[in-house]
Amino acid sequence: MVGIKLNGLPASFDEGTTLLEAAKFYGIPIPTLCTMEGLSPYGACRLCVVEIGKGPKARLVTSCTYPVQEGLEVRTSSARVVRARKLILELYLASCPQSKTVQDLAAAHNVRQQRFRQEHETCIMCGLCVRMCKEQMMSGAIGFRGRGEKRSVGTPFDVKSDVCRTCGACMYVCPACQLRCTFSDPSKAICGGCANLSPPCLTKASFDDMMCFMEPCVACEIKKD
Amino acid sequence: MERLRTISDFWTLHNRLRADSDSQKPVVVIPAGTCGQASGAGELIRVAKREMIENELTDRMRLRITGCHGFCEMEPSVLVLPTRAYYPRVKPADMPRILYAAVLGEVVEELLFVDSVSGRRVEKQDDVPFFRKQRRTILERNEQVDPIRIGNFLEAGGYASFAKVLESGDRPNVIEEMKASGLRGRGGAGFPTGLKWEMLAKAKNGTGKYLVCNGDEGDPGAYMDRAVLEGNPHSILEGMLVGAFATGATHGVLYVRNEYPMAVKHLLIAVRQARELGLLGDGILGTSLSFDVRLVKGAGAFVCGEETALMRSVEGYVGEPRQRPPFPVERGIEGKPTIINNVETWANVPVILEQGGREYARIGTEKSRGTKIFSLVGKIKNTGLVEVPMGITIDEVVNGIGGGPLGKGRLKAVQTGGPSGGCIPARLFDLSIDYDGLVAAGSIMGSGGMIAMDERTCMVDLARYFMGFLKDESCGKCFTCRKGTQRMWELLDDITTGKATLAHIDLLEELALVVKDTTMCGLGQTAPNPVLSTLRYFRDEYVEHIVHKRCPAGVCKDLITYSINEKCTGCMLCGKACPALAITGDKKVRHAIDHTKCIKCDACRSVCKLDAVEVR
Numbered sequence: 040m041v042g043i044k045l046n047g048l049p050a051s052f053d054e055g056t057t058l059l060e061a062a063k064f065y066g067i068p069i070p071t072l073c074t075m076e077g078l079s080p081y082g083a084c085r086l087c088v089v090e091i092g093k094g095p096k097a098r099l100v101t102s103c104t105y106p107v108q109e110g111l112e113v114r115t116s117s118a119r120v121v122r123a124r125k126l127i128l129e130l131y132l133a134s135c136p137q138s139k140t141v142q143d144l145a146a147a148h149n150v151r152q153q154r155f156r157q158e159h160e161t162c163i164m165c166g167l168c169v170r171m172c173k174e175q176m177m178s179g180a181i182g183f184r185g186r187g188e189k190r191s192v193g194t195p196f197d198v199k200s201d202v203c204r205t206c207g208a209c210m211y212v213c214p215a216c217q218l219r220c221t222f223s224d225p226s227k228a229i230c231g232g233c234a235n236l237s238p239p240c241l242t243k244a245s246f247d248d249m250m251c252f253m254e255p256c257v258a259c260e261i262k263k264d
Numbered sequence: 265m266e267r268l269r270t271i272s273d274f275w276t277l278h279n280r281l282r283a284d285s286d287s288q289k290p291v292v293v294i295p296a297g298t299c300g301q302a303s304g305a306g307e308l309i310r311v312a313k314r315e316m317i318e319n320e321l322t323d324r325m326r327l328r329i330t331g332c333h334g335f336c337e338m339e340p341s342v343l344v345l346p347t348r349a350y351y352p353r354v355k356p357a358d359m360p361r362i363l364y365a366a367v368l369g370e371v372v373e374e375l376l377f378v379d380s381v382s383g384r385r386v387e388k389q390d391d392v393p394f395f396r397k398q399r400r401t402i403l404e405r406n407e408q409v410d411p412i413r414i415g416n417f418l419e420a421g422g423y424a425s426f427a428k429v430l431e432s433g434d435r436p437n438v439i440e441e442m443k444a445s446g447l448r449g450r451g452g453a454g455f456p457t458g459l460k461w462e463m464l465a466k467a468k469n470g471t472g473k474y475l476v477c478n479g480d481e482g483d484p485g486a487y488m489d490r491a492v493l494e495g496n497p498h499s500i501l502e503g504m505l506v507g508a509f510a511t512g513a514t515h516g517v518l519y520v521r522n523e524y525p526m527a528v529k530h531l532l533i534a535v536r537q538a539r540e541l542g543l544l545g546d547g548i549l550g551t552s553l554s555f556d557v558r559l560v561k562g563a564g565a566f567v568c569g570e571e572t573a574l575m576r577s578v579e580g581y582v583g584e585p586r587q588r589p590p591f592p593v594e595r596g597i598e599g600k601p602t603i604i605n606n607v608e609t610w611a612n613v614p615v616i617l618e619q620g621g622r623e624y625a626r627i628g629t630e631k632s633r634g635t636k637i638f639s640l641v642g643k644i645k646n647t648g649l650v651e652v653p654m655g656i657t658i659d660e661v662v663n664g665i666g667g668g669p670l671g672k673g674r675l676k677a678v679q680t681g682g683p684s685g686g687c688i689p690a691r692l693f694d695l696s697i698d699y700d701g702l703v704a705a706g707s708i709m710g711s712g713g714m715i716a717m718d719e720r721t722c723m724v725d726l727a728r729y730f731m732g733f734l735k736d737e738s739c740g741k742c743f744t745c746r747k748g749t750q751r752m753w754e755l756l757d758d759i760t761t762g763k764a765t766l767a768h769i770d771l772l773e774e775l776a777l778v779v780k781d782t783t784m785c786g787l788g789q790t791a792p793n794p795v796l797s798t799l800r801y802f803r804d805e806y807v808e809h810i811v812h813k814r815c816p817a818g819v820c821k822d823l824i825t826y827s828i829n830e831k832c833t834g835c836m837l838c839g840k841a842c843p844a845l846a847i848t849g850d851k852k853v854r855h856a857i858d859h860t861k862c863i864k865c866d867a868c869r870s871v872c873k874l875d876a877v878e879v880r
Contacts, residue, residue, distance in 0.1 A: 082784055083741055085782045099782050119781070130743070134747060154771050156754055164743065164746065186567075186736075187739070187740045187749075187750075
């Protein structure tokens with residue numbers, strides 16, 4: 040067992056427990072977009088940052104990847120953490136305003152303004168779909184391409200992958216695109232939140248070129264008219 | 265050369281080569297690194313060889329083709345040993361005269377370097393102001409060694425440090441020497457090398473440990489590592505062999521960017537030669553030490569210089585960092601304990617063992633020991649690679665070695681540490697250059713880039729340029745780096761195009777601090793440095809851009825206008841230079857610029873001899 044101080048309270052955990060799991064065990068909420076049970080930690084969304092250490096050596100680390108260490112002091116909502124988290128959410132709002140998950144998180148953290156140039160991106164590059172495909176579906180059909188702002192999720196050269204079984208798991212785990220799949224009005228939704236095993240947008244002829252897990256989804260564009 | 269089977273075989277060869285070398289014979293050294301070859305060293309070599317063969321000089325002198333010596337601006341140059349006569353910017357036609365003079369032990373007076381201050385000719389290389397103030401322990405070896413001949417390296421005392429430690433068999437002592445030397449990683453972060461080695465030596469799951477040489481030098485305008493890789497590849501191998509002996513590592517990786525074809529070539533040759541000689545492979549020199557290296561070429565991603573991304577790249581995946589811990593020394597390449605050191609760090613290892621750790625530690629400051637190579641570029645007279653002891657002031661480097669500002673301008677600031685470094689203003693030029701001093705001033709040592717800027721450099725535009733570079737080079741894995749660099753660039757772009765309000769500065773600062781705090785790897789954590797340091801020292805320039813919509817340096821195109829003042833004599837030069845045909849005016853009549861046509865290319869100002877073109 041490893042003893043740490045969690046928000047000032049002594050607590051002990053098994054070796055290898057991450058700070059996120061530790062906090063969750065004690066019911067301390069930490070927002071995250073790229074973590075899911077059963078998938079390897081990735082540390083990409085940066086929302087789960089917590090402050091560790093003391094004085095000038097204090098720093099922010101992602102709680103989803105940082106393992107508990109003997110005597111570690113962890114603060115999950117210090118002023119520094121809250122300030123960082125709010126600005127990160129503001130950045131998310133500036134890029135993916137149409138995601139319900141992002142909207143809810145921003146509201147819950149009292150983010151009241153968005154001061155950057157507004158963008159309308161659909162993907163937040165959390166990598167859940169990529170890891171889901173590889174680690175749980177044992178397929179590895181999709182991956183990241185490009186670098187920096189040109190980074191995108193898809194197959195090599197946009198050719199439909201031979202190993203893709205159109206299971207839809209990638210869509211199921213996506214934290215950002217529900218609105219595209221389910222739409223705000225349920226009667227107009229093209230898929231029931233991926234609850235069914237084969238999403239209609241993949242099997243129905245009218246949605247043939249709409250592989251929304253590989254391409255920027257055009258569903259919203261179609262539904263507009 | 266025959267494969268060496270024991271350590272005494274090595275010493276026999278070593279002593280024979282040293283005895284054979286006739287130090288009385290003059291040596292003509294032609295540096296032909298990438299910089300030398302680009303300025304025509306290849307032609308000099310051809311002329312020299314032909315001349316030597318035709319006139320039967322081959323018995324009376326030696327020709328040595330080496331890597332870069334540092335003074336890249338004066339290439340192609342020739343150095344004659346043992347007189348150390350230095351000839352800068354040599355033309356092929358002058359080469360024969362230099363050869364004859366070298367044979368006779370004379371110098372060609374009119375081809376020598378001219379000191380711009382005193383106006384006198386300087387005979388010896390070491391008296392040239394650029395070289396005089398340096399302390400060259402690493403770069404000096406570039407003069408002594410032909411990089412593609414292992415015999416030449418052995419003759420210059422190469423691999424002797426390694427053979428000595430191998431003979432002693434005392435592993436802990438090597439690490440003790442490294443710790444005593446106080447050497448810190450030369451790649452930028454400055455982690456104590458001895459401590460790193462000790463951690464690897466103690467690492468569990470002992471078999472198959474990795475040593476990596478990080479030669480993925482990506483900073484714009486920096487090429488220290490290239491000079492060492494091209495000029496003295498065996499010194500890297502020697503450093504790694506010592507490291508392998510001390511830490512028990514069995515695999516070595518040389519990670520070199522593919523943009524350095526000559527470095528790749530020289531390293532491949534060096535590895536093959538060392539393997540043939542029995543200095544790499546199983547049972548080195550008849551001992552139980554086994555170590556071999558392979559070369560991995562980087563495909564041009566800046567982020568692959570970051571150690572976790574580099575490891576992914578070596579494994580064959582896309583080069584993306586991962587969150588630490590676990591640190592590479594716990595879990596690195598293929599899950600094995602790994603340490604990654606910069607090229608310059610490895611090159612320092614043989615030097616330390618030769619001198620002894622304590623002796624080495626006498627150079628530099630208390631917390632930063634030894635010498636450091638900087639790539640000195642920008643608006644100064646002498647540009648090139650300079651090797652200086654730690655603790656030297658910026659002023660001594662920029663004004664002393666660099667020779668001060670180019671032209672009439674005054675130096676405004678120095679940017680250290682590449683794109684993720686910071687700017688240090690002229691009033692802080694007496695700051696000593698060491699790891700902690702630079703960090704306190706808001707910059708970093710980095711791998712050693714140093715760019716001097718004068719008053720014609722706009723600091724906001726500079727921050728925007730570096731942010732644009734980082735935005736493109738961010739791998740995009742972690743959100744705050746991908747979006748943070750992009751948003752900072754957007755804010756800076758707004759400021760340079762006059763669309764910003766004062767709130768932009770506050771937002772920029774707020775964002776920069778959060779990005780620094782929350783990103784995954786070194787790239788993102790240091791990415792806000794250009795913004796934060798320019799905001800710290802040059803905030804008035806930002807305010808000037810925003811409030812008065814003016815660019816004080818006259819760089820930001822959207823905020824400046826060109827005009828012609830009363831000094832104009834109507835010479836018509838600017839009119840001919842203008843690509844947009846925006847300048848009108850007859851001979852001997854003051855010209856005028858049509859602002860609707862002007863594209864602000866600065867062509868008119870640069871051709872005007874009378875300072876008649878003004879930028880506002």
